[in-house]
Amino acid sequence: MLARARPGAVAESLTAATEAIIAAGRRMDRFGWVPATAGNISIRLSATGIAITRSGGHKGFLDSSGVILVDAEGRPLTPGDRASAETGLHCGIYRRFPEAGAVLHGHSPAATVLSRVSGDAIRLAGYELLKAFPGLPTHEAAIDLPVVANDQDIPRLQGVVEARWREAAGQPGGVVPGYVIRGHGVYVWAADMPGALTRLEALEFMLACELEQRRIAR
Numbered sequence: 001m002l003a004r005a006r007p008g009a010v011a012e013s014l015t016a017a018t019e020a021i022i023a024a025g026r027r028m029d030r031f032g033w034v035p036a037t038a039g040n041i042s043i044r045l046s047a048t049g050i051a052i053t054r055s056g057g058h059k060g061f062l063d064s065s066g067v068i069l070v071d072a073e074g075r076p077l078t079p080g081d082r083a084s085a086e087t088g089l090h091c092g093i094y095r096r097f098p099e100a101g102a103v104l105h106g107h108s109p110a111a112t113v114l115s116r117v118s119g120d121a122i123r124l125a126g127y128e129l130l131k132a133f134p135g136l137p138t139h140e141a142a143i144d145l146p147v148v149a150n151d152q153d154i155p156r157l158q159g160v161v162e163a164r165w166r167e168a169a170g171q172p173g174g175v176v177p178g179y180v181i182r183g184h185g186v187y188v189w190a191a192d193m194p195g196a197l198t199r200l201e202a203l204e205f206m207l208a209c210e211l212e213q214r215r216i217a218r
């Protein structure tokens with residue numbers, strides 16, 4: 001059972017954050033969303049500190065040594081520690097959304113395949129599980145999940161994501177708390193880890209449905 005923090009509140013301790021990250025990795029692995037060493041997971045601990053997965057480990061088999069502390073710019077507090085290669089994307093989310101307390105990144109087949117055949121967004125409409133996203137009290141709604149091109153240059157990729165957030169902020173529905181990197185995987189965030197897992201599961205369910213629907217419609 002994951003500890004639930006107050007919405008918008010940061011996790012109380014590195015120990016609690018580490019436990020929540022380990023449990024989240026196991027859960028994502030059960031669904032097949034973190035194959036090989038894919039995926040990364042973080043929790044905001046304070047205005048200046050983030051607990052995040054170490055780079056290169058299997059996220060379904062984490063122990064406490066697999067979670068390290070970085071500052072708001074993604075610099076490890078212990079010199080020499082190797083934080084996730086995508087730490088800059090986590091920091092970008094926390095910088096832009098003060099209410100974000102947890103970030104999840106996975107490589108599901110559905111997100112990977114759909115993003116490879118989509119333009120700059122994946123439209124999810126009419127699903128009951130849309131209600132897991134903020135401001136959507138009914139299935140009679142739609143979200144345009146942003147899709148951005150994959151890039152091994154993380155600061156440049158983060159710049160593209162920020163440009164999409166600026167565009168979306170001026171549109172009805174505003175910014176969706178998630179995006180997909182084409183052919184790579186999904187990022188989702190929420191106020192705390194249980195909330196982020198709920199959003200990720202809802203999103204992955206809808207992406208899997210979308211993929212299946214397109215398959216049978218051919």
Ligand SMILES: CSC[C@@H](O)[C@@H](O)C(=O)COP(=O)(O)O
Pocket residue numbers: 035036037038039040053054055056057083084085086105
């Ligand atoms: C298995 S390669 C995947 C990585 O390139 C990356 O996309 C990823 O999700 C995990 O990187 P990590 O540095 O372990 O956080």
Ligand SMILES: [Zn+2]
Pocket residue numbers: 038039040086105106107184185
């Ligand atoms: Zn990845």
